[in-house]
Amino acid sequence: MTDAYVAIEGGRVVEARSRAPGTTRGELVFTTAYTGYEESLTDPSYEEQILTFSYPLIGNYGVREERFESDRVHPRGVVARELTEDVAEWLESEGVPAVDHLDTRELVTGIRDEGAMKCGIAAGPDATEEDALAELEQCKHMSDHTEIGAQVSVGEPEVFNEDGDGETVALIDCGAKGSIIDSLVERDATVHVLPYDATEDDVAAVDPDLLFISNGPGDPENFEQTKTLVDSYAGETPMAGICLGQQVVASALGGSTEKMEFGHRGVNQPVRDLRTDRVVMTTQNHGYTVAEPGEKLEVTQINVNDDTPEGLENDDLEIITRQYHPEANPGPNDSKGFFDDVLAMAED
C-alpha cells in the first residue's frame, strides 16, 4: 500500500508505506549497522538528517530507554525496509515521520554513488507526491543550518558526579551523546556539561583538568564560539575531541575541514594507528572531515578505506582527538581506551 512518498534531490519520488505520519525534510544519510537503532535514533549528530537503515529489519529487540543517547529522537525522518511496530509507535509518539516498504539498498547505493542528497518525505493517508516534493524544495544544505548548535546543546550547565575523586572535565556540548558523559563518569571524572557557545569565563569558572569538545550535528564551521574557546585554551589546558570535536579543534588551530561525498556511516570502519601500526574497528557517522590538520596537529590515525584523518595529536600541547566514536553505542568497544588516555593526559 502506497501512502508515503520520498522525494530525492534531482526530483525522483520513491513510493513507500507510512509508519509514522507527517511531512519532513533533511539530508538523506544512512547507517549500515545491524543493531543500535535506539542509540542512532537518539544521537544528536543526526539533527536535520533523514536516517536510512540499510539493514532490512529494524526494531527486532524492542525499544528501551536505557539505550537512549539523549532524551529525544534527532533525525527528522526515518527510512527502513521494515520497521517493527515498537519502533513505528515510538517514532509516531515522538512526531518523527517514518516510512518503510521501499528499496533501501537502491537508496543507499545511490547516496554512495552520487553523494549526500537532500530529501523530502510525506507520509500518512492524505500524503501526496507533491507534498514530498514541496518538502524537498525547502530542504537546506547541511552547512546552511547555522544555528544547529543551539538546537541540540544544553541551555544551562549541568554537573555529573560532582563529588568524584577523578579529574574535572569541561565537556562542551555541541550535541553530546550520553555515552561520552557515562564513559568519563565511569572513570570517576566530574563532568561539567557546558553549552556549545560557552565563553572563556564559563570554562574558567569550572577550572577543568581537561577541555573536551563533543560530537555534534552539521558543519563544524558553524561552531564559531567553540573554535574561539579551543584557540584560547590550546596549550593552557589538556584537550580532547570526538567527531565534530576533532573537526572543530583542527579548524580552530589552523587546519581546515570539508564536506565528504557521503561520509563514514557504520560500525565497521577500520582505523590504523600510525604509531603502533594496529588497526581497530570503529563506529562512525559523519559527513564532514578534517581536510588539513594544520601545523600544530599530527595525524596519528587514518581510515584504512580512504586515508582520511581519524586521530590528531600534539604531545606538547596535550591534545588528542578522534574522528570516530570511542564511546561506542552503537558499535564496537575496541577504542574505549581513549577515555583512559585523555584522563591520564589530564592528570599529569
Ligand SMILES: NC(=O)CC[C@H](N)C(=O)O
Ligand atoms: N557524529 C558527529 O559528531 C558528526 C560530526 C559532523 N556533524 C559531521 O557530519 O561530520
